[in-house]
Amino acid sequence: MKVLLKGGRVIDPSRRIDGAQDVILEDGRVAQVGAKLSPRGADVIEARGLVVCPGFIDLHAHLREPGREDRETIATGTRAAAAGGFTAVCAMPNTEPVNDNSGITRFILDQARAEGAVRVHPIGAITRGSRGEELAEYGDLKDAGCVAVSDDGRPVESARVMRRALEYARAFDLPVVDHCEEPALSERAAMNEGPVATLLGLRGTPAAAEAMVVERDVLLAELTGGRLHVAHLSTAGAADAVRRGKARGVRVSAEVTPHHLLLTDQAVKDSDYDASTKMNPPLRSEADRRAVLEALRDGTIDAIATDHAPHTIDDKQVEYEEAAFGVVGLETAVGLGLDRLVAPGLLSLPQLVALFSSGPARVLGLPGGTLAPGSPADVTILDLTRRRKVDPTRFHSKGRNTPFTGWTLKGAAVMTIVGGRVVWQDRR
Amino acid sequence: MTGYPHRHLLGIERLQPSEIAAILDTADGLREILDRPIKKVPALRGKTVVNLFYEPSTRTRASFEVAEKVLSADSLSVAAAASSVQKGETLLDTARNLEAMNPDMIVIRHSAAGAPHLLARHCRAAIVNAGDGAHEHPTQALLDALTLRQRKGRLEGLRVAIVGDLLHSRVARSNLWLLSKMGARLVLCAPPTLVPPGLEAFAPVTHRIDEAVEGADAVMMLRIQRERMTGGFYPSDREYHLRFGLTEARVKRAKKDVVILHPGPMNRGVEIASEVADGPYSVILDQVTNGVAVRMAVLLLLLGGGAEG
Numbered sequence: 043m044k045v046l047l048k049g050g051r052v053i054d055p056s057r058r059i060d061g062a063q064d065v066i067l068e069d070g071r072v073a074q075v076g077a078k079l080s081p082r083g084a085d086v087i088e089a090r091g092l093v094v095c096p097g098f099i100d101l102h103a104h105l106r107e108p109g110r111e112d113r114e115t116i117a118t119g120t121r122a123a124a125a126g127g128f129t130a131v132c133a134m135p136n137t138e139p140v141n142d143n144s145g146i147t148r149f150i151l152d153q154a155r156a157e158g159a160v161r162v163h164p165i166g167a168i169t170r171g172s173r174g175e176e177l178a179e180y181g182d183l184k185d186a187g188c189v190a191v192s193d194d195g196r197p198v199e200s201a202r203v204m205r206r207a208l209e210y211a212r213a214f215d216l217p218v219v220d221h222c223e224e225p226a227l228s229e230r231a232a233m234n235e236g237p238v239a240t241l242l243g244l245r246g247t248p249a250a251a252e253a254m255v256v257e258r259d260v261l262l263a264e265l266t267g268g269r270l271h272v273a274h275l276s277t278a279g280a281a282d283a284v285r286r287g288k289a290r291g292v293r294v295s296a297e298v299t300p301h302h303l304l305l306t307d308q309a310v311k312d313s314d315y316d317a318s319t320k321m322n323p324p325l326r327s328e329a330d331r332r333a334v335l336e337a338l339r340d341g342t343i344d345a346i347a348t349d350h351a352p353h354t355i356d357d358k359q360v361e362y363e364e365a366a367f368g369v370v371g372l373e374t375a376v377g378l379g380l381d382r383l384v385a386p387g388l389l390s391l392p393q394l395v396a397l398f399s400s401g402p403a404r405v406l407g408l409p410g411g412t413l414a415p416g417s418p419a420d421v422t423i424l425d426l427t428r429r430r431k432v433d434p435t436r437f438h439s440k441g442r443n444t445p446f447t448g449w450t451l452k453g454a455a456v457m458t459i460v461g462g463r464v465v466w467q468d469r470r
Numbered sequence: 471m472t473g474y475p476h477r478h479l480l481g482i483e484r485l486q487p488s489e490i491a492a493i494l495d496t497a498d499g500l501r502e503i504l505d506r507p508i509k510k511v512p513a514l515r516g517k518t519v520v521n522l523f524y525e526p527s528t529r530t531r532a533s534f535e536v537a538e539k540v541l542s543a544d545s546l547s548v549a550a551a552a553s554s555v556q557k558g559e560t561l562l563d564t565a566r567n568l569e570a571m572n573p574d575m576i577v578i579r580h581s582a583a584g585a586p587h588l589l590a591r592h593c594r595a596a597i598v599n600a601g602d603g604a605h606e607h608p609t610q611a612l613l614d615a616l617t618l619r620q621r622k623g624r625l626e627g628l629r630v631a632i633v634g635d636l637l638h639s640r641v642a643r644s645n646l647w648l649l650s651k652m653g654a655r656l657v658l659c660a661p662p663t664l665v666p667p668g669l670e671a672f673a674p675v676t677h678r679i680d681e682a683v684e685g686a687d688a689v690m691m692l693r694i695q696r697e698r699m700t701g702g703f704y705p706s707d708r709e710y711h712l713r714f715g716l717t718e719a720r721v722k723r724a725k726k727d728v729v730i731l732h733p734g735p736m737n738r739g740v741e742i743a744s745e746v747a748d749g750p751y752s753v754i755l756d757q758v759t760n761g762v763a764v765r766m767a768v769l770l771l772l773l774g775g776g777a778e779g
Binding site (some may be wrong): 111235237238239240241242243244245311314359360361362363364399 | 483558561562580583584585587588590591603604605606640643666667668669671674684
């Protein structure tokens, strides 16, 4: 099967391409990128006026299956991904049971093959049951298809365990993804510690609780030579720790979410305690938000990831401090990036594309993230003029918990191609 | 009835000074009813009020109940800890069930900040916040203000020290809003472990109680909330009392006609010495009476009752 993407603006940051080009996809691979390619034998997709990018990859999504299929399934989560312009998602391991063994990994991949709309890259657990005690079997996890290890929402509390994980994972070249948070400082916290939490009377977690664990982990990565990836970085101190680590040559990378780039803890107050503003790490101060944005612009941060965390209405429609942590993100991330980061000139369009494609691919060593001939035929096509209003009732995800309801976003993914096959489109 | 344009009373933060004054004026006018031989007026006849209390409370709940009875509202108190909550029912389900009985108002006390806001989003009834976690306790601040205004004739320009557990106190937050909106000069005092970030935007913060009390027209003591504390905010009650407790010697630094307020219940010998609590400058029992008057005013203003009787 052969497809010609004709007349679009091709942006492939992995090869510094930005210009009017055609792309030919054949037998699941990128065959050719060039000017005025022959349509012979190909289905032609007209891309004039559109932007053709390497398929977007989300490093951080909670697909909830197995165990919490009431919140999301691999089928619904990957449909949400496709509709949001993602051709691949990394599935975090906080399923029930935890993805800490090859059996669960294989189940996830089987489900993805049977029902998934996009590629699924499972992330295994750092420790058995994500209890922070004994290491999981990384060799098995890697062979079964895991691309990294993480204890997900549960920070690795013990420096000794984190050290061993970074060391041992080297044998399999697996990055260790940590949710960096000192639990003793964030006990029972519902939001960021600061003036807003004070006025709301909510218990907060200080920015330092994140930064100190990032500092620790960077030092441990330096000590061990392991690969550290900092999940959903949200504070100035954490950005600074990663920046200094990179300058010293430590193998560290980091991701940031759209909500931490665009919202602050003031949103909790403005929403009158609406739990769709509750996630972990929490929305931070304006100073943190600006510092994280700066770290994104200067290359300290490698990728934008959604931390897509679907919940049921019952999980959220309760007292703020009782509500579950997390927001959905797969169907809003690209629009938010185009409308709120590129349009105001905070990032160039190629920068944004890189943060969604070559950046995440490099961080976890994933296939894709490029349109180099021979790479997987995964393509995301953007329409920079398309306006969409965020309407959770129209999400493909089972989760409706977004803080962006009602935002009108200009710019959207309008076609998602995985392995040369159109898995989702919204053409006019 | 004019001067209070809101449907609910969720906190002091969003009230205008004129609206606060309207509640206080109304309460002043209603207080006289409590001294009558027959303490009942028909103002809210036919109105139904549910008091939904998720936290134990003696004073506040009794005060609301008396206010409701004096105004002839039909009221019902639900101690939620002893009802369906233990069966695992959500706050919203409980509220919806109560709503099906068509109350005009729900008065809610809850340990979670923002619980009244959740109800306000989903219920038709007027919602009155009777204390939500460490967020606000608006009727307490109103009764404190009424008491101060009666004693001092004004709020503007008064020097008021707020001393004690600022971190966990909803009373402190409501009073910060109210007194600063009404032009009082505040000073805050607590050990640094009990001062949450951001308070310095309202008023100077000191860790020396002598400094806070110096020249004060009023000292508002806050209860040490042991039940909300997870470990080690201060080393011992003994040291707390020695360094941060209000003693007679310290009261002498204040103005001669200083008044001492405490929202209760008091930890005698910790934040306040008994001699002070029971002393001549203590208006703690006045606060209780004014509490009924303020709650009558809130009921009347929100439920838009007819004549004041």
